[in-house]
């Protein structure tokens with residue numbers, strides 16, 4: 001029953017994909033020679049004018065270009081011409097570093113907030129004000145104080161991924177079932193051991209949900225941040241190809257950003273499942 | 280042995296009330312138990328039974344008064360007092376063995392893995408869960424979960440077992456088997472046990488003495504019913520015992536008609552000297568028991584098989 005549903009869903013997905021590619025192809029294909037013009041003029045104008053070809057690349061152009069990129073993802077011909085693999089690698093490394101820093105800060109702090117009502121109240125106003133600030137608004141301040149564009153991007157990733165983790169950890173820790181705490185209390189389990197053997201496993205699904213939200217936000221923000229700081233990364237690549245008017249490359253980059261985002265999300269989803277136990 | 284093993288002395292529990300004042304769940308409550316005794320508390324929902332048990336466990340502190348166990352006032356929880364929780368409270372990320380082993384390592388921190396495992400296994404076998412050691416709580420039935428809870432409580436070899444309606448969520452058949460097991464284990468190990476229940480038959484089957492509490496707020500311990508049934512009683516032929524209906528009717532009568540108006544009906548009630556009811560031995564009944572020990576006429580209205588539940 002479920003397997004047949006999955007099969008039918010897959011068929012519909014493939015059909016939708018094929019229809020999309022078909023429409024895309026038809027909408028962007030050339031209409032043949034439109035007007036007679038002198039060969040020199042035609043060479044100047046390019047296919048757009050001579051064959052009625054749309055300025056938008058078709059699926060075949062994108063496919064061919066993608067194949068070309070996949071052949072050599074890691075080439076490096078100087079600052080403005082690097083393989084997509086390298087660009088994605090830079091972005092993932094920045095996200096990874098900023099995210100890791102956020103984990104190191106948010107989880108212990110979230111624990112503290114969740115376990116101590118005093119600290120919860122004391123930090124609440126700061127969190128409430130800092131949380132809604134767009135991470136990119138920090139960029140000028142980061143550039144000014146850190147004086148390094150790469151580190152600034154990492155800082156922006158840190159600041160945007162810290163909040164969901166912090167709030168989810170605090171919530172998860174505070175919402176641990178009272179009876180589990182009582183079990184630890186009746187067994188005279190010390191505070192530290194209780195934190196690791198009862199509170200952490202009990203709050204883990206909530207904490208990981210926060211981490212999953214964070215990685216999604218971090219991946220959204222890195223593209224924008226790299227457009228601002230420039231130099232390397234997939235965000236910079238998109239901007240650079242826009243300046244080169246290479247829509248094909250922009251489309252390829254968009255596709256890859258989506259794929260990597262999905263991958264990151266799936267990894268965190270798998271971790272979440274690993275620590276979630278039904279009662 | 281007449282010395283008091285557990286002595287609850289003048290405890291009170293108050294919560295801040297709506298109008299700035301305080302609402303007392305109970306005031307000046309006294310209760311004592313001997314070593315090896317099985318006590319059951321019966322009372323309507325909300326009268327403060329769980330509160331008493333939590334204070335006894337050390338999970339909750341009384342607003343006034345003290346609890347003395349084995350000659351020492353208690354301060355907080357202790358590994359000497361194990362709690363079997365109503366909702367079993369198993370850690371879902373640990374297996375059956377892991378849950379029991381967690382308790383064992385908490386008590387004996389320097390034990391190595393093999394020793395902890397062997398000790399935990401003994402108690403898993405004791406409650407009849409051999410073969411299910413590596414299952415997680417979600418893979419167990421309600422009765423099996425409660426067995427793990429019992430194994431966990433017993434594995435730390437406590438001096439006192441505290442049980443808050445341990446079987447109320449189970450079907451009648453499972454409940455019966457677990458009652459048998461708890462009774463057997465308590466008799467074999469000489470445990471002192473304090474149990475809350477809403478089930479009159481369960482109390483009669485398990486308890487040596489049954490504590491009757493009036494309705495809250497300001498609940499009091501109204502009577503202590505001594506169980507006239509012999510120590511070696513069977514669950515299935517309980518109702519054949521000549522005193523069975525007398526005890527049962529007395530308790531049900533209390534719950535149905537007297538628990539609500541007890542305070543107004545009995546103005547001279549002394550919380551330090553709660554009347555002890557000895558059913559079937561009329562010469563020993565203390566005079567302050569209003570209804571007398573046995574009323575044959577009431578028997579018909581409570582046919583032996585029905586089980587009036589006192590929970591709301």
Ligand SMILES: Nc1ncnc2c1ncn2[C@@H]1O[C@H](COP(=O)(O)OP(=O)(O)OP(=O)(O)O)[C@@H](O)[C@H]1O
Nearest residue numbers: 294295304322323324325326327328329330331495
């Ligand atoms: N945190 C609290 N604040 C205010 N009142 C409370 C609080 N906890 C318990 N109470 C009150 O204390 C009374 C006794 O509660 P308790 O849980 O001990 O009842 P109980 O006899 O165990 O009931 P049940 O049979 O339903 O389990 C209740 O009337 C409840 O409203």
Ligand SMILES: [Mg+2]
Nearest residue numbers: 328329330443
């Ligand atoms: Mg209760």
